[in-house]
Amino acid sequence: MKKKAFICTCAASLLICNCVTAAPVFAADYSFIQKVENLQYDAEFQAELAEEEAIKAGKADTSWFDPDDPKEVYEITTEQQLFGLAKLVRTRKIEWKVNEVYTFKGVTFKLMNDIALTKNWIPIGNSEVHLFEGVFDGNGHTISGIKINGSQEDNQGFFGYLAGTVNNLNLSGSINTYGSNIGGMAGTMTSSAVVENCTVNIEVSGTDKIGGVVGESNSGQVINCHNQGSVKGNVKVGGVVGENWNGRIEQCSNEGTVVSKGKGVGTYGTGGIAGRSVAKSAMIKESFNRGNIHSGNECAGGVVGYTNAVGSTVESCYNTGSVSGPEDGSYGYVGGVVGSIGEDGVKLRNSYNAGTLKNGKYIGGILGNYTADYYNDIGRSISNNYYLNNSAKAAVGKDREGKGKKRYSKTIVPMSSGDMRSTHMASDLGNAYRPDTSGMYGMNNGYPVFIWQENETIDRNAILKKMRIGYKDSFQKFFEENLYGTVSGEFIIEMFNPHVYIENMFSELKDKAEDMK
Incomplete structure (x- = not known):
């Protein structure tokens, strides 16, 4: 073991001596270029190794x-x-x-x-x-x-x-x-x-x-x-x-x-x-x-x-x-x-x-x-x-x-x-736009959208949650008192939500229901 260590040490020393004595033979700028190229090669080599390992x-x-x-x-x-x-x-x-x-x-x-x-x-x-x-x-x-x-x-x-x-x-x-x-x-x-x-x-x-x-x-x-x-x-x-x-x-x-x-x-x-x-x-x-x-x-x-x-x-x-x-x-x-x-x-x-x-x-x-x-x-x-x-x-x-x-x-x-949010705003902006017909709780909070935008799915429960408490309670009571047969509250919302603000339409529906009684 000691003999091997001794041989390795001598070899390393000889290598160092060779490097030191050989260096003056080369021009300074050549040595610099060689060093830079070696560093670049080493960096590229390391990157390639990393890629290979990942692959x-x-x-x-x-x-x-x-x-x-x-x-x-x-x-x-x-x-x-x-x-x-x-x-x-x-x-x-x-x-x-x-x-x-x-x-x-x-x-x-x-x-x-x-x-x-x-x-x-x-x-x-x-x-x-x-x-x-x-x-x-x-x-x-x-x-x-x-x-x-x-x-x-x-x-x-x-x-x-x-x-x-x-x-x-x-x-x-x-x-x-x-x-x-x-x-x-x-x-x-x-x-x-x-x-x-x-x-x-x-x-x-x-x-x-x-x-x-x-x-x-x-x-x-x-x-x-x-x-x-x-x-x-x-x-x-x-x-x-x-x-x-x-x-x-x-x-x-x-x-x-x-x-x-x-x-x-x-x-x-x-x-x-x-x-x-x-x-x-x-x-x-x-x-x-x-x-x-x-x-x-x-x-x-x-x-x-x-x-x-x-x-x-x-x-x-x-x-x-x-x-x-x-x-x-x-x-x-x-x-x-x-x-x-x-x-x-x-x-x-x-x-x-x-x-x-x-x-x-x-x-x-x-x-x-x-x-x-x-x-x-x-x-x-x-x-x-x-x-x-x-x-x-x-x-x-x-x-x-x-x-x-x-x-x-x-x-x-x-x-x-x-x-x-008005309906004429889209036309004022140009033919790339259309009104946000889903209203102030819909796709774009009532502001104009592009014609290419698809209608996003409207979460009716989320819409109701955004309504003020007074409207929400009255809205529920209105459905219970006035809806019958096969028509559901969900269907009513489906009908009018794409075109108007829910709170304003509810007020109109409520007034009409009172007139019909």
Whole structure:
């Protein structure tokens, strides 16, 4: 034993001596480059090991894929096949050819049933090289139990890096990381990527560019997607998309709480639909937020925190959630729809705010801050917007031109809650809207909704609980005294609840019943 120890010690000493005497032979910058490359290689190697271990834990099944006989459509039925897809996208076709990878462009994957994951998830794709370019058809099914915990890597989500299409898919789970570009469905989207008809209920957290559905969209399209999970990050945090760079967001919604923890002044944004929506073709259209927004950043908005560039558009959007800026109120812009518009030519049209606004230095019913230089352009770029008159003292919190209320009198209009719930309000906002016929206890508290929104199931017991006690007792007594035969109280509620406020209609019914006696 001692002899072996002695030999090992001598060998180690000899190795150290060789290293010391050899070092001066090489130039200093060469040694530095070599060291950096070694560190990078080591980090990549460790990441690959971690991925391999996770994939092994998930027992990846790639038996369905034959590279010599590829198919146009693959059916996914098991957790192991999902892990297999993730493994293949991260695999090189030929080990020594970096860009020879499986992206599955032109290939469709169809989910045939719900799948509950039992192992920690490894995203499908993670970089510009290892990305998914195929079509993933969720077929209306749900993948639950998605879990990514403690990762420091960027591009995390069910898809890490998406250049293809995902549709008709529902997800649930949790993604808690320390990286950037984190989203429930996709961490990063390219210009060719589309996410459509999807629902995400995932608790998502990270640092920069964090979204309930997508972390960063680089000219991608997010259509008819809905987030129900909480979203937390430092900067550029959105209920649907963290940063929408030149992309399109249409007919989307957020009902989850959105929180940005980063503090300080800058164009960082926090919003119900997008944290930031920037570049000339960036669009948010026919989308709404019901979730509560809590921002430590400079810009917080019910729909979008910050937007800029001529041509960028926020059109036919609404907010009913609460929006709060920095708690100390020493800085920050808080807007019912947009936190801050940073350039001339941004279009803000046919939108409204019915949510509460607080904190921040500047608070506006529609806009927290507007930096446009040209007074005469206001009517062309900002038009037909409304806000509850008790949500803010002014339509715009801070205005570079300082024109005051007069400047916005025809473009942003304060309204009472009664007027905003009126039947004509939807037509005033434009053809994207319809009245909330379910009344003040229904889908949207009586405020206008979009035509694309389906009628939500109304809980009649919940409606009755919200009624004042006096009305509730009289309502019950009225049914007992006046209903007979096959007609039930539930049927009566079914008849009139979709069209009027329950308390007012009850009074009318009661009067008519008295006249008939």
